[in-house]
Amino acid sequence: MQRSVVLLPFLVFLLSLDLLTTPASAYREYFTPEQKAQLEKIQTVLVEAIALTDKGGADAGSLAETASRRLGEVGYKVVQDSAKPHDVVFRVKCEQRKTWEGTTAAGGDADLPDAPSRLWKGPACQLTYVLGGMKIRWQKEVRTEFEDAVAAAQAAGAPEPGAYAIARLKEALEKYEFPLLLAAEWGHPDRLLKVLDAVDTSHSRKVKIISLLGEMQADEALPKLKEALKDRDLAKQALVAMGNLGKDGIPLLVDIMNSSLQPEVQAAAAKGLGQIGGVHGDSSVVPPLLAKLQDPKTDWAVLTEVAWALGKIPDKRSIQPLYDLDKKLQAMRDPDNIALKKLKEAVFWSIKQCDTWDQYS
Secondary structure, eight states: OOOOOOSHHHHHHHHHHHHTSOHHHHHHHHSOHHHHHHHHTOOEEEEEEEEEETTEEEOOHHHHHHHHHHHHHTTOEEEOOTTSOOSEEEEEEEESSOOOOOOOOOSGGGGSTTSOOSSOOSSEEEEEEEETTEEEEEEEEEEOSOSOHHHHHHHHTOSOHHHHHHHHHHHHHHHSOHHHHHHHHTTOHHHHHHHHHOTTOOHHHHHHHHHHHHHHTOGGGHHHHHHHTTSHHHHHHHHHHHTTSOGGGHHHHHHHHHHOSOHHHHHHHHHHHHHHHHHHTOGGGHHHHHHHHTOTTOOHHHHHHHHHHHHHSOOGGGHHHHHHHHHHHHTOOOTTOHHHHHHHHHHHHHHHHHHHGGGOO
8 A cells, every 4th residue: 555655644633632632621731730729729709890881880780790690500609899708800891892902812712602802892791810810811702692782772772872781791691601611610520510410400501511521521520421321412412521531431432332323422422432542542442433434334424423533543453444435435426415525524534644643653
């Protein structure tokens, strides 16, 4: 088999490893040991809120109350008097017309929907926190559905655009899951697990918590994720989250990939195996993935995730099976078949990772 030795696939693989770093783990790497110790001990949060309209400052009491109550949902004690003891300061700054604060760096969290947008000039709340007197580079932005507060207030028959904008931003804060994000940011999986267990926790909130637990790589969450597998609506998210945890989840993921009757669940399990193998450099996931790759009954969507997974764990054993599958796929001419196109892309990418890895290892 002729091999082309090129540097680009190797660089692409290194980039893919970098992308495996989750937001929560990236934040933990950013902190100093002293700051990490402070985060672990956070119990009491000082909430500071300000509201600004085109006419100047406005009453921010309702914003502070909303933030305080919602942080309490995750078990944090909240104070609004800076003279009282507290471990961290959570700040909420809401404006009728967002103040431009400079350009936002691209990539990573800066490209997420709740990241500060330099293009948005309408009503917005900036959420930040201060640890030990230092403003941490965690910043989220909550926006209204409208950008022009004056026009929106007129359409709603509201007499004061500024008050109308602040009221709508308060409603947005009621829905935005910043308490869960902060619990993950501060490394408190126990608080997330408690909310996950609550009988009144909504399905959408459970999905968010499961996702965050995976990003945090919280091994203590594994028992709860296993329980979530019994819920068809949560199973897929739980499997993906398990892929961010340790090696203990490998046997269960393999079993689900091979036994589940739902292709989407099989695909999620394969994705989880690829994440574990890539993060931990564990090639024990390769044989079950190859068996699934070579099973003629495997659904195309599942094959696609299996192929991507194999590319995250470059292994010589994967080379020939991937080439064999690629040969079959190239014989299929159906430009309108999106599933086929995605599968071809995954196989092509993984071949490049596996077939050149030994040249640089």
